[in-house]
Amino acid sequence: MKATGIIVEYNPFHNGHLHHATSAKEKSGADVLIAVMSGQFLQRGEPAFADKWARTEMALAAGIDLVIELPYAYATAQASDFAKGGITLLDALGCESFCFGSEQGAIEPFLRSYKLLADRRGQYEQMIHEAVKTGVSYPMALNKAYTELVGETEGFADLKQPNNILGFHYIDAAKKLNSPIQPITIQRIGANFHDPIRSGTAIASATGIRKAFFEDTSIEELSVYMPEASVLALKRFAEETGSFGSWNRFYPLLRYTILRERPDGIRKFAEVTEGIENLIYDAAKTEDTFENFIVRVKSKRFTRTRVQRMLTHIYTGFTWEQLRTFQTPTYLRLLGMSAAGRNYLNRQKKNIGLPLISRAASLDDSMGKLDIHATSMYMLGLGKTAMKKEYTSPPLYFG
Incomplete structure (x- = not known):
């Protein structure tokens, strides 16, 4: 069986995500679609709108075959480490390819950009260092150095765009791993990351959906932007917790x-x-x-x-000392699977490159214990006492 992978947050799962998932499977020709998904806290430094089990339910209902948790140490990291964590897990699962949405819409500009920066790595890093000394943020320093290197030349990726930036880091991570996993990109459609929701369209950003909800738009009113399964999962989550994460x-x-x-x-x-x-x-x-x-x-x-x-x-109490001890993901935490996903795991079991964990009780190293702790802190933030949910929630099965 042939597998392709995606790295996601689904905060929450909306129609744009459905387009990405469907297109990834079609463009790769894969039999199985694997999603590495952030847990209770996300890359932009936010609590998830709904917990990882509700978002796993949304993903499986939309056609994802395996949902694997991206450990907290990588899910909440800067783009390069976020990408490293996700690609490492997809590689360990034997994915032949990974697919990301981008403003660019074509893979060739990313490959040209990667080659340019690889060939001129020393110069690029020096330019970043000089830019940081002027007082700009690190992401701005990266962009300034890259823009100067590219100049007026066409055919390179536009790394001012957020999804292009993340896509570039995925490719860089795969190259550094010496992984055979191949990059694929699809054109991002509809709303950009920070765009508010707009009437007359069925595509909205997850940010726009969350913002509208917290401004007193009901889940029912937002249902046009999400598959029905997402709406139902959000309603159940709200009934269980009384609120959403923010x-x-x-x-x-x-x-x-x-x-x-x-x-x-x-x-x-x-x-x-x-x-x-x-x-x-x-x-x-x-x-x-x-x-x-x-x-x-x-x-x-x-x-x-x-x-x-x-x-x-x-x-969450995550310190510099802890961060420096983590070099690479140490396990694959299974959150959910379809019948095809279970079949894939059974066929691949001898080739999977990391321990496959289905129960929190098996997360006995420091990285796994951090994930368990993150769930406790997430539940506490919602005002719930369900601190043992990690131990009582088996992987979801969508047959």
Whole structure:
């Protein structure tokens, strides 16, 4: 059986994701579609809108055959490490290809860009270093250096676009792994990442859907943008928890943690750098809402996304010391499967490159224990006491 992979968050699963999943399977000619999906906290430093089991249910109903959890250490990391984690897991599962959505819509510009930067790696890194010294954020420094290298030459990937950037990192990760896995891209359709929802279309970004919901648009009113299974899963999740994940919901606990730790304690958490712990502490003392807090802290150098990743690690207690111990994913956590996915695992069992874990009780290393802890903190943020959900939730089966 031939498998292709995708790296996703499904926050929540919408019609654009359905297009990506369907197109990935068609374009790759694969029999099985495998999704590596972030768990309870996401790459842009946010609690997931719905937990990983609700999002797994959405994915399986839409035709995904295997859902594998991307460990917290990679799901909440900067783009290069996020990509490394996802591609490592897809490679371990024997995927022949991976498929990402992009603004570019064609793979050749990415391959040209990769070759350019590989050939001129030393110069590129020096240019990034010089740009960072001017006070710009690291992502802006990357883009500035890349733009200078490319110049007016056509045929390269536009790495100012968010999905193009992530796609480039997937390719870079596969090359660094010396993996035979082949990249495929499809044209991203409809809304861009930050776009609000628009009437007259069935495609909206996950950000737009969440924003509309928190501005008092009902799940029923948003159903035009999502498959029916997603709507039903969200309704069940809301009935179980009484709310959806957001920093507004989690902020009282985050604020308490910041004030308890004080600057000296904040400094130990992953991604906290360059004295920003003082600003974080001062903002927590004075700002009653998360939005006011984040506006106080973010800046040209420290983007909202970067600050939110710091806050995620402060909230979960993930330290620099822990981060530095993780070199690569150590297991494959199975969240759900279809009949085809189960058949694929049975056929591939001797060739799978990492331990396949179906129960949380088997997550006995530090990376796995961190995932269990992240679920506890996520449930606490929702105001629920279901701390043992990791242990009581077997993989979902969609037959």
